[in-house]
Amino acid sequence: MTLKHESNTTSKVLMELKNLSKSFDGHQAVRHVDLKIYEGEIFALLGGSGCGKSTLLRMLSGFELPTEGSILFAGEDIAKVPPYKRPFNMMFQSYALFPHMTVEANVAYGLKQDKMKKADIDARVSEMLKLVHMEEYRKRKPDQLSGGQRQRVALARSLAKKPRLLLLDEPMGALDKKLRGEMQLELVDIIKQVGVTCVMVTHDQEEAMTMADRIAVMQAGEILQIGSPHDIYEYPNCRFVADFIGTVNLFDGTIADEEPAFVVIDVPNLAAPIYIDHGISGPGGNRRVNIAIRPEKVRMSATPPEEKYNWGKGIIDDLAYLGQHSIYHILLPDNQFVQVTQTNDNRRERPFELEQEIYLHWTPDACVVLEE
Amino acid sequence: MKALTMRWYKLRQSAWLKPRNSVIAIPYLWLLLFFLVPFVIVLKISFAEAQIAIPPYTDLITLANDQLSININLGNFVWLFNDDLYFSAYLSSIRIALVSTLFCLLIGYPMALAISRAPASSRNVLLLLVILPSWTSFLIRIYAWIGILKPNGYINNALMAMGVIDTPIVMLHTDFAVYVGIVYAYLPFMILPLYANMMKLDHSLVEASSDLGASPVTTLFKVIIPLTKAGIIAGCMLVFIPAVGEFVIPELLGGPETLMIGKILWEEFFNNRDWPVASAVAIIMLALLILPIMWFDRYQNKQMEEQS
Amino acid sequence: MNRFSFSRMMLWLGLVFLYAPMLILIIYSFNESRLVTVWAGFSTKWYGELLRNDKLLDAVGNSLQIAFFSASGAVVLGTLAAYVLTRFRGFKGSTLLRGMITAPLVMPEVITGLSLLLLFVAMAQLLGWPEGRGMTTIWIAHTTFCTAYVAVVVGSRLSEMDMSIEEAARDLGASPIKVFFQITLPIIAPALISGWLLAFTLSLDDLVIASFVSGPGSTTLPMVVFSSVRLGVSPEINALATIIITLVTSLVFASWWYARRVEKARKREMQRMLAS
CATH class of the missing domain: 2.40.50.140 (Nucleic acid-binding proteins)
Known part of the structure; x- marks a missing residue:
């Protein structure tokens, strides 16, 4: 009954979570999670609302401090490192584009924090905007863009700093249904093209199956099963997973x-x-x-x-x-x-x-x- | 048939308009009569001459011996512009109001930020604690500082008892006391709009800035402050404009050399009984404040429109 | 995470700055000595003196009366103005009305006071009304500047309110007047109450405007306090301050506590309904 289809066993481990827990006022949002993220993969945390997937993502980005456990990255525990010192970048569900800055300034924001030279910043911004096909919108403000365009800018902004890990929080959450299908595939294309490792959070099983190499199904703060979309669908290890997926x-x-x-x-x-x-x-x-x-x-x-x-x-x-x-x-x-x-x-x-x-x-x- | 329905529709529409117009008219007429018209009268009287009579000013338009004469007296304004006292009073009012506003902002901004960052359960209590003083008596809160700042007041008594100083420091009846009084009295009015604005700020923007490598200080200056600009403007206007015309604080805490235009106006009116000069003082004060007031108005209206 | 520890420190310092002077006032109101700033033993005699001060008690009566009627007038006018501005959008002259609602919030009091006095004098000359100045003129003046505050409080509640509720009532056949009294008014009632209370405290507190438009026999509490304070510190004023501060604080915290209790009961009820 335990048909383990551990994929990527040949790849290098990028990050390892050990016994990671988080509680809010006595409520355990994440319970003793052990997880390995491999280099270059797209990893999805899938579950219903309140299952702890977002809390887990926020611990990876540094917005929440774990109450217990460690996050090992490059041999060091980074659980207590503040977000602005982690080489990870996040694409927020609401995109969180700075409304008082142009598209260009949004993408350049992270680069400026690294005290990069202006010419290098310009070059990088152009490269990123080209990657997401948004070159002609560089002088616009976020409120002059459509939902799909905002998502492209948010993606460009989070990739600009060449993060070691890209975090996606409900990447399609703010898009309408028709746009979702197109963007899912395009997003995967861009991520694979850049070659960045990616952890995403979603409640949409179809989205997880379309985009991710591996999926972790979460419930009540615990990971029930980790596997490829095929494994999770064909060989669910418990009633909840079988019921949740399809x-x-x-x-x-x-x-x-x-x-x-x-x-x-x-x-x-x-x-x-x-x-x-x-x-x-x-x-x-x-x-x-x-x-x-x-x-x-x-x-x-x-x-x-x-x-x-x-x-x-x-x-x-x-x-x-x-x-x-x-x-x-x-x-x-x-x-x-x-x-x-x-x-x-x-x-x-x-x-x-x-x-x-x-x-x-x-x-x-x-x-x-x-x-x- | 169609024409008939149209006419009936129009009739109904105009009937519906009638009560609507009267609803608009009540507050409109009240404010027109008791807020706007008075300014016209102030303007009129600023061109009159003082005289010992009831009322104590001359008419602009007189009809004597079948001759209609209009007497516009620019003397009050000429007087104000030629006398250094008034000019320096305007300058020092603006200076005092500006400095006090700046201090209110420097103290109020971090306070508002701390309240907006507090856990939701304690936020309301903290906000209440900030507003509460403004619901007690303004006069009494200013009065409290007389006891604190005067030569044998609490501060001097304490410092002398500790042996830090031998002779009391003169604090009461100085510009310093006026600054303290204005900051003390108007601080809640600075914090309130700042807090309201910060609560509207999407917290994920702050997180995004941090995620992109900005330190908390950078995030404050690059994201939080620019995005709470509207609150900063409203707070500053709520402090600056009334502070320019403040009377009670310079009267109770300021000294004879503290020149503030509100106090001058009061003295012209109550002590010298020169209504036309008092009116001219008010007109010039209004002229100075009209731009900030319109700025504040525009901001308030934008807020109202955004909400609805 | 001590990310905003500086601002938290400023908050506590700021609260100390706001409350220390009031605390000192209260403590020294129980001082035996007439010299307010030197402690000479505990006494409540200044409270007794206060109760024997007829001039002051008269002024309290006047102030309460004016505040009550001004607050009531301001709630009616302010609610109408807020309703007009949020519901009848873009009628002719709406910009002017908006301006007349927001400008009094920042208008220096000396200007408002002077201009209203000159209006009353001109009206008396022209129409023979108001004859002399007194309670009525203070009431008009206070109602006018309080209207602006009420309009802002009620206006923000009105624009937060879900407009489809009113539309639903209209759709079900209620006339606009019925909709206002049966639907809108009950929903914005809390804002009306807080607007009334705000106007009440503002009217009670006003010195400058009242000084301009008052006449003989209509001396308000701040005017009495002011003439006494001008002469320096006095333990009686400390006693008065203590009474005002205690009264306001206990009223505010009682209403806050009540609101919180109602909210908690509502939450419990919700949870019970969800659980069953």
């Missing part, structure tokens, strides 16, 4: 037979037991488990399957035709609903009707066994 159907079951090569699980709601084609290093004496199946991994048919395992019977309670695919809500005995997505790869009329009795089935590798 849609999932969950079954309660009891282990009937456990061998090193396979497992058989009895599920009362299904007509046939579940068969999984690999062993699980499950909870010792605990025979009760959760099984998760993604809606698109389930197949539907009007006739009973031939197999001995991995199928169930139900009634179509609701269906939504969405063009490229349809979503079905199947009512199992015991009032449990299962969601199924079927690609409409055929132009035939509706394959199934409401109230129709149908059979669900899936392959032995479709299921994931979860901890409670």
Whole structure:
């Protein structure tokens, strides 16, 4: 059950968080987080509001002091170094562009703090504005720019100082939906082009999956799982992660037979037991488990399957035709609903009707066994 | 049919306009009569001559022997410009008001900053503590400084008891005492608009500045102060303009050599009973203050418009 | 993080600067000696003297009366002015009205006082009213300058208020007058109260304007205090100061405490509703 897909094992560690905690007036916002950030990766902290992801980011940028633990960067603990002495820069959710300065002055602000020569500053500002395609707006004030343009300026400003680490706080939070999709890919392009390591915070799973190399799913101040978007989706390690990323159907079951090569699980709601084609290093004496199946991994048919395992019977309670695919809500005995997505790869009329009795089935590798 | 509806609509609209106009008219007429018209009268009387009568000034327009004559007397203004006393009084009023405003700003800005940075729970109490003195009596707060500053007052008594000085330092009835009094009395008026402005400041701008490598001092001068400029202007105007015309403070704390225009106006009016000269003094004071007042007005209106 | 420790130090020093003189006043009001600045033992006799000072008590009566009526008048006029400025935007002459609302906030008192006196004299000549000067003329003068303060307080509340509430009431068929009395007024009521209190204290405190427009028999408290203070320190004034400071402080903190209690009860209620 612990399928560790630790990526980037060959890369160098840029930063390491050890046992990092933060509490506000007795409320623990971040609990004992251990985390490694590798050089050159885009790392996303994903979770709902109040999960501690923003607090964690603010500790990396230096705006919050950890109550416990350390942040190791280049061999030193920088947990107590003030933000203006860290070689990290942040792109704020609201962009935080200085309203009394021009685009140019905003981008130059950080460079001026390093007492750079004026000619060098000018050159760097031009280079950055070119990178984000904002050269012709250099004399404008932030209130004369659109939301997307402001984001570009904010990005240019935070990259101008060549930070060792770029922090993004809800990078798409202030943009409308249509712009988001375009900007996500462009942002990744720019970050990869510059080659900067990046830690981002988002509540949007799609955004995290589009942009990040690795994702940490957070809840109640703890990191539940770290992995590539693929790992997190296909091999969630707990109910919360499975539920948070995408849609999932969950079954309660009891282990009937456990061998090193396979497992058989009895599920009362299904007509046939579940068969999984690999062993699980499950909870010792605990025979009760959760099984998760993604809606698109389930197949539907009007006739009973031939197999001995991995199928169930139900009634179509609701269906939504969405063009490229349809979503079905199947009512199992015991009032449990299962969601199924079927690609409409055929132009035939509706394959199934409401109230129709149908059979669900899936392959032995479709299921994931979860901890409670 | 359409014309009919239009007419009906217009009728309704004008009916709706009527109560609206009367609502506008009540405060409008009151302020016109009791705030604006008086200035016209002051201007008029500044061109009159003093005489022993009731009222103690001459009419500008007289009708005698079927002859309408208009007597505009520029004597008061000529008098004011030729007499050094008035000229230096204007200068020293402005100097005293400027210096006091500067000190109010230097003391008030960090105080307002500290209140805006305080935890939300204690912010209101701190603000209350700053405003509270201005709700008690102004006169009594100035009076308190007489006891503190006078030759056998608390400061001199304490210093002499400690053996720091042998003879009392003269502080009361000096310009120094006037500075202390103005700063003391007007400090809350400086802090209030500054605080209001700082609370509107987006804190992520301060964080962004720090994130980009600016030290707290740089952030203060490059980001916080420029972005609270509106509050600085409002606070300074709220202190400077009334301070120029201040009467009570120079009267109680200042000495005979403390020349302030408010005091001169008071003396011309109450002691010399020369209403026309007092009016001329007021007109010149207004002329000096009209620009700052308009600046303040414009700022206030901008604030109101931003809010709504 | 001691990032703003300098400003915090300034805050405490500033508060000491603001409160030390008042504290000294209070302490020495209990001084036995007539020499206010030399301590000669504890006594409350100056409070007794104060109560036997008929001139002063008369002035207190006058001041309270004027303050009450001025504050009430200023709330009516100031609220109307604020409403007009925030809701009827850009009518003819709105700029002038705005100017007449904000200018009194900074206008030197000697100018306001002199100009109003000259107005009253001119009106008496022209219309025969007001005959002589007294409580009425002080009331008019105070109402006028307090109107500006009330308009600012109420105006900021009005512009913060969610306008769609008023629009909803109008949409549901309420006439503009009904909307004002049934919707707007209850919502801005706290601002009206604080505006009234502000106007009340301003009127109570005014010396300069009242000195210009008062007549015989309408001496206010600040005028009595001023004529006494001009002659130097006096323990009776210290006693009076103590009473004023205690009164204002306890009123302010009582209302603050009450507001906080209401707020806390509201929060508790919210939490209970969310929990269930």
